[in-house]
Amino acid sequence: MGKGKLAKFADMERYENVFQYPFSVADNVPFDMKGRWREIYFKNDNPIVLELGCGKGEYTVGLAKMFPNVNFIGVDIKGARMWTGATQALGEGLKNVAFLRTNIEIIDRFFAEDEVQEIWLTFSDPQMKNPRKRLTSTYFMERYRRFLQDGGTIHLKTDSNFLFTYTTYMQQRNNLPLLFRTEDLYHTEGLDAQTNEILGIQTYYESMWIERGLNIKYMKFALPHDGELYEPEVEIPLDEYRSYHRDKRSSKTTAV
Known part of the structure; x- marks a missing residue:
């Protein structure tokens, strides 16, 4: 029998x-590692990559095993899910892995300017009714700028056509440099072996969506520090398999 949440x-x-x-304790408990993750925890000078909304940590652990000279931190508020990746990392002796249980809305409290090189967003909730909560919204892009190096890379891997379309519009509206984009990852030809291996890591939710016959989408783009960011004012069809009895189109997204 598996462990319960309390255990x-x-x-x-x-x-x-x-x-x-x-969030409930962050205001009252100092975080001394901001700007000092390499010095205090990792004890090296290697790059830092975040997985935001890491769930069970499949990507955090998988990437850490592939790239031992890069530091990976999985971030999520769901501790019972995070336990899986944290337990695996300890069991396998992975020293380049850490997990931070917190609300992503306050992620900039834990990392200093230019401390992070890349961000992965793997199967994030598309937040179809609340643009401000989308992890690819300009609201979050502004927060990422506070700790992501200038021109750092944002990776999005998703089943959601809504989130993928929204993010594409956001990237285009703000002229963010597009590095790669595919609407059907596992039927895309010409990827090199390492890229295939990286993108082939599957999360729990990804496996679930693949079983339902959904295409997996992937894009990556750079996030420069310069320039004001604007929300795309577009209507995007909702994901019917997620929207249930709600309207099939979103309201226009506006600047937040």
Whole structure:
């Protein structure tokens, strides 16, 4: 029988690779590693890559095993899910992995200017009714700018046509340099072996969506520090398999 939530949370309290600062305590508990993750925890000068909304941490752990000279941090508020990746990383002795349990809305409290090189967004909730909560919205892009190096890379891997379309409009509206884009990842030809291996890491949710016959979409773009960011004013069809009885079109997104 698997562990229950309380047992997992008890494990997380003693795991050396887990740091827990949910919004409810972040205002009252200082975070001394901001700007010092390499010095205090990783004890190296290697690049730092974040997976935001990491769930069970499949990408965080998978990438860490592929790239031992890069530091990876999975971020999510769901501790019971995060336990899976944190436990695996400890069991396999991965020293380039950490997990931060917090609300992504306050992610900039934990990283200093230019401390992070890349961000992965893997199967994020598309937040079809709330643009401000989308992890690819300009609201979050402005926060990422506070700690992502100038021109750092944002990766989006998703089943959601809504989120993929929205992010494409956002990238185009703000002239963010597009590095790669495909609407059907596993039927895209010409990818090199390493890229195939990286993008072939599958999360729990990805496996679920593939079983339902959905195409997996992927794009990456650079996020320069210069320039004001604008929300795209467009209407985008909702994902019917997610929207249930709601309207099939979104309201226009406006600047936040």
